[in-house]
Amino acid sequence: MTTKLGYAAALILLLIAPVFVYPVLLMKFLCFALFASAFNLILGFGGLLSFGHAAFFGGAAYVTGHAIKVWGLPVELGILTGAAAAGVLGLAAGMLAIRRQGIYFAMITLALAQMAYFLFISAPFTGGENGLQGVPRGHLLGMIDLQDNMAMYYFTLAVFLAAFWLIARTVHSPFGQVLRAIRDNEPRAVSLGYDTDRYKLQAFVLSATLAGLAGGLKTVVFQLASLTDAHWHMSGEVVLMTLLGGVGTIAGPAVGAGIIVALQNTLASGPLSAWVPVVLGVIFVICVLSFRRGVIGELQALIRRSF
Amino acid sequence: MLTDLLGFPPQVLFGQLLLGLINGAFYAVLSLGLAVIFGLLNIVNFAHGALYMLGAFTAWGLAQFLGLNYWVALFAAPVIVGAFGMGLERFLLRRLAGVDHLYGLLLTFGLALVIEGVFIKLFGASGQPYPTPAALTGGINLGFMFLPWYRGWVVVASLIACGATWYIFERTKLGAYLRAGTENPKLLQAFGVNVPLLTTLAYGYGVGLAAFAGVLAAPITQVSPLMGSNLIIVVFAVVVIGGMGSIMGAVVTGLAMGLIEGLTKVFWPEASATVIFLVMAIVLVLRPAGLFGRVA
Numbered sequence: 083m084t085t086k087l088g089y090a091a092a093l094i095l096l097l098i099a100p101v102f103v104y105p106v107l108l109m110k111f112l113c114f115a116l117f118a119s120a121f122n123l124i125l126g127f128g129g130l131l132s133f134g135h136a137a138f139f140g141g142a143a144y145v146t147g148h149a150i151k152v153w154g155l156p157v158e159l160g161i162l163t164g165a166a167a168a169g170v171l172g173l174a175a176g177m178l179a180i181r182r183q184g185i186y187f188a189m190i191t192l193a194l195a196q197m198a199y200f201l202f203i204s205a206p207f208t209g210g211e212n213g214l215q216g217v218p219r220g221h222l223l224g225m226i227d228l229q230d231n232m233a234m235y236y237f238t239l240a241v242f243l244a245a246f247w248l249i250a251r252t253v254h255s256p257f258g259q260v261l262r263a264i265r266d267n268e269p270r271a272v273s274l275g276y277d278t279d280r281y282k283l284q285a286f287v288l289s290a291t292l293a294g295l296a297g298g299l300k301t302v303v304f305q306l307a308s309l310t311d312a313h314w315h316m317s318g319e320v321v322l323m324t325l326l327g328g329v330g331t332i333a334g335p336a337v338g339a340g341i342i343v344a345l346q347n348t349l350a351s352g353p354l355s356a357w358v359p360v361v362l363g364v365i366f367v368i369c370v371l372s373f374r375r376g377v378i379g380e381l382q383a384l385i386r387r388s389f
Numbered sequence: 390m391l392t393d394l395l396g397f398p399p400q401v402l403f404g405q406l407l408l409g410l411i412n413g414a415f416y417a418v419l420s421l422g423l424a425v426i427f428g429l430l431n432i433v434n435f436a437h438g439a440l441y442m443l444g445a446f447t448a449w450g451l452a453q454f455l456g457l458n459y460w461v462a463l464f465a466a467p468v469i470v471g472a473f474g475m476g477l478e479r480f481l482l483r484r485l486a487g488v489d490h491l492y493g494l495l496l497t498f499g500l501a502l503v504i505e506g507v508f509i510k511l512f513g514a515s516g517q518p519y520p521t522p523a524a525l526t527g528g529i530n531l532g533f534m535f536l537p538w539y540r541g542w543v544v545v546a547s548l549i550a551c552g553a554t555w556y557i558f559e560r561t562k563l564g565a566y567l568r569a570g571t572e573n574p575k576l577l578q579a580f581g582v583n584v585p586l587l588t589t590l591a592y593g594y595g596v597g598l599a600a601f602a603g604v605l606a607a608p609i610t611q612v613s614p615l616m617g618s619n620l621i622i623v624v625f626a627v628v629v630i631g632g633m634g635s636i637m638g639a640v641v642t643g644l645a646m647g648l649i650e651g652l653t654k655v656f657w658p659e660a661s662a663t664v665i666f667l668v669m670a671i672v673l674v675l676r677p678a679g680l681f682g683r684v685a
Contacts, residue, residue, distance in 0.1 A: 131491045178670055181677040185433045185490055186629060193626040197666035318498055360506035366499025370492050371484055
């Protein structure tokens with residue numbers, strides 16, 4: 083009941099937010115909330131720490147930008163192309179990474195993402211250090227002009243909500259239950275007859291695809307795809323958002339993304355702008371040491387204790 | 390005469406091989422430190438690259454502010470950074486005993502961000518020059534290539550550090566305790582050995598190795614805040630290729646990967662940044678446990 087009320091309140095807030103807050107900032111938040119929620123699918127519910135999700139986010143950002151700007155695809159198709167490309171990339175990376183467990187999984191995904199990063203630097207279609215600039219937002223379904231920030235905001239919100247719903251459905255589906263069983267006790271899941279590698283790979287591909295959806299959306303919002311999107315700092319940031327909001331909770335990653343985006347936005351204009359990585363690092367350390375359940379995790383624990 | 394080897398002048402080929410060997414020596418020392426730490430703490434030390442950078446900066450600082458030369462720094466910097474690392478272990482990492490090992494990776498990632506962020510703020514992203522020690526300037530013409538003394542020294546010193554580590558672990562009583570702590574810390578504790586102290590020492594030693602590599606690197610690459618951050622990802626790939634099970638495995642894999650990288654720079658320069666990751670992917674397909682790894 084509390085959960086449903088919470089979601090209803092959040093939805094209303096999101097619907098009226100652009101009246102009060104600069105829409106581009108809100109769209110940035112939505113992209114990262116989607117990115118973190120997709121990432122949480124594999125960390126929170128699959129128990130696999132991917133340190134290479136920036137490759138899917140950044141890769142899709144480039145593909146979407148290229149598809150819209152050079153191939154002239156309509157914006158919806160461009161974003162879907164980006165997400166599909168991230169899914170293919172996720173399939174390739176996932177097939178390699180699930181061959182090892184635990185800590186090695188993190189190192190392998192990080193190394194593969196670094197490889198992708200170097201390819202993006204040298205590939206001709208990414209524009210190297212300059213990135214892919216001036217990607218046109220175009221018209222949604224050929225009718226609605228997305229150059230208007232309000233229209234763009236509600237389009238972004240719709241994509242976010244659809245993906246968020248898909249993630250929540252996946253987590254609560256039988257597939258999600260098996261995934262959680264694998265996370266909690268893989269040998270047991272194997273003994274029950276589940277092909278755990280297949281489940282892990284499917285979850286990884288889904289997570290990569292949705293991360294790509296977030297990346298493609300980001301390209302359209304900012305009309306830019308750059309190396310920053312694919313850098314390992316970005317992989318670290320999405321881990322931090324998820325951790326801060328609550329690993330393995332449905333709403334946590336979005337809350338964490340909100341906190342980090344708001345923090346970056348506040349710090350960027352102040353005297354602390356050069357200290358942003360240090361501040362993020364300190365939050366990381368504090369979270370890991372004494373706040374491992376995250377904001378939503380702590381809230382849930384509080385509600386459970388008091389009722 | 391070796392004037393034309395596969396269409397490349399031998400100077401180019403051997404020069405790149407030497408560079409590869411030096412990089413390989415760094416990979417070996419860094420992955421060895423990672424393996425030592427992983428053995429006792431079960432943590433993959435993401436801060437390893439930042440601590441390598443800290444070693445180089447300590448050497449630079451000792452020269453800049455105290456006028457101490459390279460040879461002093463070569464011993465002092467690992468001790469100073471190692472002590473700093475032991476502080477990190479004692480007051481931060483130890484609190485993670487009993488939680489999922491992934492949190493150790495995340496904590497050290499956060500520490501790396503903090504350390505690198507502070508140094509970027511203090512010194513900017515560009516590098517500080519560090520002079521080659523006077524005794525090792527110049528070099529020798531070997532006929533087929535020119536060998537700068539300092540570069541030869543880096544390879545020798547790295548191999549000495551690896552050999553010393555092997556000796557400590559395989560031939561001393563302390564090493565026997567460390568190996569026992571890797572196998573079964575609870576049983577070792579029951580025998581009356583102070584395992585937490587041993588763990589702190591192991592972290593300090595691994596970090597000290599990273600700092601040692603940092604000092605060695607200082608005269609070759611400039612001393613810059615970001616010198617470790619990309620290196621550590623390559624070292625992770627090296628560790629995945631070799632496995633963290635054996636000292637020999639870490640050294641051999643490190644050197645081999647450096648040489649492969651050097652060769653790639655000659656024959657296919659565009660791929661030199663990615664070749665080690667490519668090797669990692671191939672190893673994962675053919676031998677998922679790693680070349681020297683035991684099946685987990």
